[in-house]
Amino acid sequence: MRGFCWAGLSVTIFAGWFVVTRFSVTRELRLWDVTALRFGIGAVILLPVLLRGKRRLSAKEWREGLVYACLWGLPFVLAVALGLQLTSAGRAAAIAPTLMPVFAGAFAWIFLKEKQGRARWCGYLAIIIGLVCMVAGGVSAHGGMNPMGLIALMTAAAMWAVYTLLFRRSALTPVQAAALICFWSAILFLPIYIFGGLSRLAMASPSEIGLQAVYQGVLMSGVAIVSFNRSVALLGPSAATAIIALIPVVASLAAIPVLGELPSGGECVALAVVVGGVLLAARPARKAAKPSISATTRHTP
Template sequence: MRSSPPSTGFAPVARDRSFLIGIGWALLAVTIWGGWFVVTRRAVGTGNVLGPADLVAIRFGCGGLILLPVVLRLRRLTRRDAADAVWLILGQGAPFALLISIALRYAPAGHGAALTPGTMPLMAAVLGILCLRDRPSRTALAGLALILVGALALAGAVETREELLGYGMFLAAALLWAIGTVRMRRSALRPVEATALICVASLIGYVPPYLALGLSRIPAAPAGELALQVIYQGVLVSVVGLLAFNRSLALIGRRTPAFTALVPVIATLLAIPVLGEFPSVASALAVAAIALGVLLTTRG
């Protein structure tokens, strides 16, 4: 009787290492995005010279130029790859960023960070069930229910029509991102390819009309503020954050969107010293419910 070779244990170690690396990429992405809500709100919500249109132009103008060499060296895309790219560009490109930037004129950074990244797992889960036949566990379903309760609680605290408009834009952006996330899960595009296509396509599709319509107020912006936005919007958010998120998605799959639970926590905490936005008890509880819901979704 032939004995089977002894197990080396390398495969489990490699899987554990990939899992930890995937978590690391996810944490990097959500940390950058938590700060993005605060940095963007600081620019558009305090009478600054720069407006939402400028921030999106900076984000994808810089990101597109940085990643242009990647697109120029890109393999020929199949028809399916091209279709995936279109959905990713809509979900993670200029339309998504413009919705968030405009919404932050009307609603606090912490609320935006709770409603957009917080509801992404809920929408991604629903789309996963409908499109990919996912079967969430009871724990995940409990988490999704908490996310819904928290989102409804925040919506119930709306005080003005402008705030309601901002909340609607946050939720629309979350839906776009969820569509891109579900599409990326079954895409053959590598993370760096997806990120480059998003940034370069947004550069080509957004920046020329932005300039042609005379929307730019960048020349009038203070040098310090412009430098901050170029570094954060143009490098960290458009390149590093997207690449980190899509890399994590490739390594740990549907667990990645659930790490967005940390975004509202990071944004809410940063908004206190940077913007002076102290959450009410009701808002804080709603944000906590969303964060806990996303953590349960991850566990499930």
């Protein structure tokens, strides 16, 4: 139950992130500003975790954090932000989080030889069918989809899935992983952002900057990453990532009052299919039953 609560918190924050980010990148701010606020503020807030922890991180763990930052840090945020800019909040929230558990399950099966079970495979299939129907319904209702936006969101989903599988085997705590992702992403991006003249913060209102600073720097870089990592540790990567596929449902509902993006009837049906797939894919794998005492005694010489 604790794992489901952590995953639910992640879903809520992630879903709101698609709406909040779409709100700004279609106005004065650009994806560079959103990225700088997210990792710059996150790095400042979480830096004490790296410097004043109970133990010092080893060189291997710092390198591990750099890998995580390349998977779920700067490149991931830029890919999703590009998808948001070229599509819509509903579509972006439908594609990236929905494909992530499918990629995670497939990668775990191919590279880690993990058996997913018939129910999970049926869940993954339902998620894919729901996603295809959702995109098709969106095309008929809102027009064609930018191919570059679709590729960017699919790439983000694959990177997110790889990060999830790697973190399960990490010795880092959820907070340490979040701190390293923000630190390395800030080191890699902020010099380019500052000296490359990419900032448009002066053109945005103080309220918009404040909203992005809190949501990107505090909720996304701190609370969301930690809560998602906790859900992975408690539920396992397959179940935790499957629950993340509920993000499009929450994001589509939130986009109605905030952005005025009303889903079509076909998209609503597709969302229901995705929910059904999530319920199947999130079921824990069955464990082999232990032999009974009587059976053990009967076969003992």
